[in-house]
Amino acid sequence: MNILVTGGMGYIGSHTCVELLQAGHTPIILDNLYNSNLAVLDNIAEITGKTPVFVQGDIRCRETLDGLFAQHKIDAVIHFAALKAVAESVQKPLEYYDCNVTGTLVLLQAMQAAGCNTLVFSSSATVYGSENQVPFCEDMPVGTATNPYGSTKIMMERILQDMAVANPDWKISLLRYFNPVGAHPSGKLGEDPNGIPNNLMPIICRVAQGKMEELLITGNDYDTPDGTGVRDYIHVVDLALGHLKALDKVVQTPGCSIHNLGTGKGLSVLELVQAFEKASGITLPRRFAPRRPGDIAESYANVDRAARELGWQAKHSSAEEICQDVWRFLTKSNKR
Ligand code: NAD
Numbered sequence: 385m386n387i388l389v390t391g392g393m394g395y396i397g398s399h400t401c402v403e404l405l406q407a408g409h410t411p412i413i414l415d416n417l418y419n420s421n422l423a424v425l426d427n428i429a430e431i432t433g434k435t436p437v438f439v440q441g442d443i444r445c446r447e448t449l450d451g452l453f454a455q456h457k458i459d460a461v462i463h464f465a466a467l468k469a470v471a472e473s474v475q476k477p478l479e480y481y482d483c484n485v486t487g488t489l490v491l492l493q494a495m496q497a498a499g500c501n502t503l504v505f506s507s508s509a510t511v512y513g514s515e516n517q518v519p520f521c522e523d524m525p526v527g528t529a530t531n532p533y534g535s536t537k538i539m540m541e542r543i544l545q546d547m548a549v550a551n552p553d554w555k556i557s558l559l560r561y562f563n564p565v566g567a568h569p570s571g572k573l574g575e576d577p578n579g580i581p582n583n584l585m586p587i588i589c590r591v592a593q594g595k596m597e598e599l600l601i602t603g604n605d606y607d608t609p610d611g612t613g614v615r616d617y618i619h620v621v622d623l624a625l626g627h628l629k630a631l632d633k634v635v636q637t638p639g640c641s642i643h644n645l646g647t648g649k650g651l652s653v654l655e656l657v658q659a660f661e662k663a664s665g666i667t668l669p670r671r672f673a674p675r676r677p678g679d680i681a682e683s684y685a686n687v688d689r690a691a692r693e694l695g696w697q698a699k700h701s702s703a704e705e706i707c708q709d710v711w712r713f714l715t716k717s718n719k720r
């Protein structure tokens with residue numbers, strides 16, 4: 385299939401393009417390189433032996449999208465492109481609503497005009513908010529977002545659900561990712577955000593590289609086994625493979641489906657830090673700090689629906705494999 389991959393140069397998008405190419409699909413990447421760089425294209429080519437079509441452009445540009453749909457017979461869209469930094473979204477709400485919500489609306493309008501009605505969408509566990517109890521299940525009511533980033537994901541899910549009601553021939557898959565981590569086992573792709581990282585694993589990497597002085601463990605007084613926050617860390621290759629399964633399913637399923645992509649198990653900050661120290665041989669300078677505003681104690685998925693309906697489950701997401709792959713990426717790609 386010819387797949388338009390918005391945000392395909394980014395962390396999750398690039399790993400998904402590798403799996404798409406290896407499965408015989410043809411990804412066509414649209415990315416404005418806001419949070420990625422051109423080297424990713426060479427790295428995808430080195431891993432797969434194929435260079436995907438890449439167009440540098442913005443999902444908010446209707447002309448660019450119309451051109452892409454006119455030039456390629458696009459069978460489906462995987463829509464990763466978004467801004468994703470939670471704290472930044474509080475400072476810059478308009479940029480987040482514009483990129484994420486306006487961008488999705490323009491994309492949907494272009495798809496509709498081109499007669500392309502199959503979409504896999506990057507949603508997030510953030511939509512469960514703080515009201516629901518773990519493990520989070522797809523049939524729970526969506527929670528209240530504590531930041532504009534989370535609000536954009538809730539809004540986009542709603543827009544896509546409304547689209548499916550209004551257009552019964554549309555096929556939409558909402559994938560709620562838990563905490564994506566890890567890197568490609570080749571060491572050629574991984575998470576390399578532009579600017580100051582927000583998430584735990586990229587921060588761990590910066591501390592290991594000596595680019596940040598220490599890791600602040602934000603909260604050790606949660607009601608969890610060791611007092612630190614518990615999350616469902618999912619290897620990015622597992623996540624990428626989940627997209628292929630979702631794609632296979634969505635092409636034959638009109639309507640809007642929702643699937644959690646996680647492991648179903650929680651890991652604490654300390655457990656992840658210890659696994660990283662073991663994989664790298666580095667002792668990370670760290671200390672406990674107050675809780676981060678808006679954080680919840682625990683987040684992990686009920687993954688039964690993805691197993692049952694998509695035939696997908698995480699296979700590479702042990703703390704050991706995740707940390708070994710991240711460490712290989714840091715060392716092999718000279719990111720240290
Ligand atoms: P990323 O920042 O690495 O990738 C996003 C890509 O989209 C980047 O290459 C960026 O340059 C591009 N982009 C951003 N705005 C664009 C625009 N207007 N037009 C074209 N390209 C644009 O992020 P990621 O971690 O790969 O996340 C991918 C998707 O998954 C996002 O929608 C994100 O919200 C969602 N998600 C991520 C996580 C996570 O923790 N990484 C968790 C849940 C959901």
Ligand code: WQD
Nearest residue numbers: 470508510563582583584587600601602613614615653679
């Ligand atoms: C993980 C754990 C922190 C930084 C976020 C978004 C969510 C989704 C995934 C996109 C928590 C602790 C963190 C630090 C720490 N993204 N931590 N020191 O908050 O679970 O989820 O990314 O959709 O929407 O909210 O991920 O990696 O930021 O934090 O101790 O310097 O690490 O308290 O327990 P989070 P995270």
